[in-house]
Amino acid sequence: MSEYFRKYIKKEHYANHYSNLKFKTSFRNCILEAFKRRLWKETDGDDWDIMWAEKEWIHEVMDHTHLQSNQKINHFRNHYELTRKDLMIKNFKRYKKNLEREGKNEEANNYNFFPLTFHLPSEYPIFFEEFKRQSNNGDTKTAWIMKPIGKSQGKGIFIFNKIQQISQWKNTLRYNQDNPQAEAYIVQKYIADPLLIGGKKFDMRIYLLCTSYQPLTLYLYRTGFARFTHHRYDNEDISNTYVHLTNVAIQKTSDNYDEKLGGKWNLQTLKLYLMTKYGQEKVAETFYNIQMLMIRSLQAVQKIIINDKHCFELYGFDILLDAQLKPWLLEVNASPSMTSNTPVDFELKCGLLDDVFTIIDLEKVLTGNEEQIGGFDLICKGTPIKLPINSTFTTYLGAFNNRQQQLKKIAKSTAIRLAQTYQEGQTKAIEVGSKGQKEKEEKDKQMRSSSKGPQVMQNGVNGSIKTTNQSKQNTIVKRNTTNLPALGTVQNKSNIKRYPLQNAGQQSQPIQQSQSNSSKKNNPNEDSMLSANQKLQKLTQESKINQFQPYKQQSQYNDVMGMGSRNLQKNEE
């Protein structure tokens, strides 16, 4: 958790201290709580560093607003290309065709994770032909599902298997005079053989974070949910939405909905259950296919979405497994619900958001090369990331979420790295400072001598413009070292940024001290610096962070799966 970062990283080592960061949001659920837990300040004005906005804000305001370089926002401008049901399918179909045109048939064939879909009313004739074709083939039981394009939470969805039922919809909704602008729908072939557990249908909600579309950078959250219907699945009874729709918003209205329970399973639990029936290999393959499905979905819109360094997006993928364990993409949500219905759910979502904020790294403490941050695993950076061949895992999706331990480790390593950089910066500053002093003295000498004769003065002007500039630079550096501590060289711009002005006073003293030491010896602090570095190296070795460790050993596998590994595990302090 971010609290580990606060615990291990010294205030002066932050590039951008958390107490300076401001957030803005209109949400009052887990989002607000997660923001507050990071000790960021809320603002109503435009001076925010991060904004968790509603989708509408993006459409209405973002195009007319100039964002500062440090500002981050939780949606891409045209995210609807992926998150609106009709556009998503359109983009997938287009991408698939392009792949076929390019002769990449194998990859094109992988785009088979969405059901047969038509846009209504524009594609009604084609849909009608398809419907008739299926009926003629004697397949009268095939059900179709109608979904309004712009609605969420299962609103307006219905299932039908007779064309009369859709004529009725046409009359009441589409061609009703009172409702001339009736919304567009998509109609999809209904997946009639979903995998059932305890006789109940379920779908999965999986979280994917995209921090950039160029290069495509994706982080997959280990924990997700399986959301169950409250009634036994019945293929025949297509009118009962409680049987077919898993949306919490729908299930909540069911008579026997249990608030406390929420009708959800953790993906880890689901994985365990599936293993008993299908075996470990098959389940691993399924979860890998889910991961690839998500990467492919984003690859399909990668060139369409306007990439913006200010934007990131947390997607909620809704995925259904059929009886053969094939994953089907139902929908991608740009604003997955961050409202919790149980205490466990609350903690999970706050943790998820906290990890999102850590990855966004407003404090600028991470390297950007981390392969796991909290519960998120990097699954794509330009190209999909492949796990080592000898790894027991094909994907960490549904694996044990070791975010607490991982954050602790990463916070420790980051603290060590930042401390190292800080010290190096200090040493360089001292060196530059003493060098600058010497050069200044030399320059003074030169000046004094040049004032003695015009020849020398000429040499100085013609022959050493560079030197003058350099010495000028050094003068600036020197001046800075007295005000801003630990500035390495002027070239090290990132280091300039890392040290806020407010800390300058605290830092100036030791530097002055070391400066005075440096005048006594060439490098008097060398020994102590070495020993400090050695210590840091030792610490780094101990913490072994940022190293991707494949789960070669069963104990590690069990640890990830959350099983008792039966090995001697030292308890984390």
Place this chain on the structure above:
Amino acid sequence: MQQLDNQEILMKLKSSKQFWDIKKKLKQGLGDQQKIGVNDIQKFAQSCEIEDQLTKLISHILRKSKKRESLKEDQIEFLNTSKIKWTELLFKNLDIVHQKTKNQEEDDTNTDSKLYIYDEKNLLAFLQTFKQQQQSIALYQNVQFQSNKLLNVNIPLKSSQSILDKYQYLLLQEELQDDKINKIRKQIENEHIDIELEKIAQTFVPNGERCLLYLKYFEFDHQETVLQQNFAKLQKECSNQLFYDELLEIDGHEISEDTFYFVFQEQILTCLKCFIRDRTIKENIRIQLQNGVKKEHAEFQLPVTGFFPFKNISKYVAPLCYLSTKIHIIYALFKEFFCRYFCFLHAISSENNSILSLCMQIEEIVSTRSPKLFHHLKVIGCDTLKLIIHQLVYCFIGDMDPPHILTIYDSIIGHDSLEILVILCVGFLNKYKPKLLLAKNQENVQQIFSELREDRFQELVQFAYKQ
């Protein structure tokens, strides 16, 4: 007692991996000789200790073929008397429950739905009476009154140190690599002898193979049709409504509040309804829970199982739902687990696995290894046993995630004993020891356990051995 003939012994032998290993060894050893006589085999077998191995294997098969009879009488007389008392008490509870249900039918506003004949607290309270009834020393001559422990009955008890030693291997288990796991998988597939299966269960059971291991251990692996038929028969019987069905439904509703098991509510209820109608349980159960005397003039008698359904009985079925999608298999596994092991958790007996023994062992370990905690809990009026009785009686179901519960089940099978629960309960107390020591009253203690917490099998084992 059922006796096996030679042919049957040979058949059983052939189903063991060990038998084929021995045969292979013999073949290799005698491979060069052209004529092999019985004497040669005998000599070679003696020299390689094969004979010993075979003898052990055969005696194991013979021992296994003996049908264990249900323990009706205890060797300690006062426990038999107590059992009668306990049964009478439960009959009284049954009357109250019946009356309550009647009242509920008449008055819809009465929403007291938590109806049960007894729960773990009732059971512990009854066990406590052994110590309290000081007057009738003649009857309770085995009870020691001087002790500060909640239970201290003079029954033959296994030393707690030996239990700790027995399970210490869990701490030092070697890491398992992929090839080793595959080997275990193959072993489960090929092995039939329970002593070998126990060895596997003691160490590591891959998730996908657990069901097969349990089925083999209970010798159900080739009987799926029989299991299915028996279950179908019981399901038919369920059409006749029993009074106990209502109690089971209430109980099933409680399990539906558990995040991990709500999906299986229907299966669990079906299993339990069949269970209380199963006549074979009475003969298969290892210990009689209540003394099966019929109560005269009572409206309801004991179910055909010979004991009353109790609160949270559905907890024992729930984790097994993760093992198979077939309900007859879930039922068969539940029945075996209950008849072999869980019945002891509800039995008033001096047996090693009984609730009395387990409780006393926990008290013994905690009082000797964590005396500070033991006394602190006593001072604040929240005895050690009262804290862990729920976890003990229900095998941590509901307190740990299913993978960990199934590891407990593995361990129970692996050692043919419930002693692992003693280790886990001690570990559980040790884990929360720092917080418990700060608690000033029972409310504080309750608060500690009402917070979100996550307990794990391995973690509790480690805490159990932590000094």
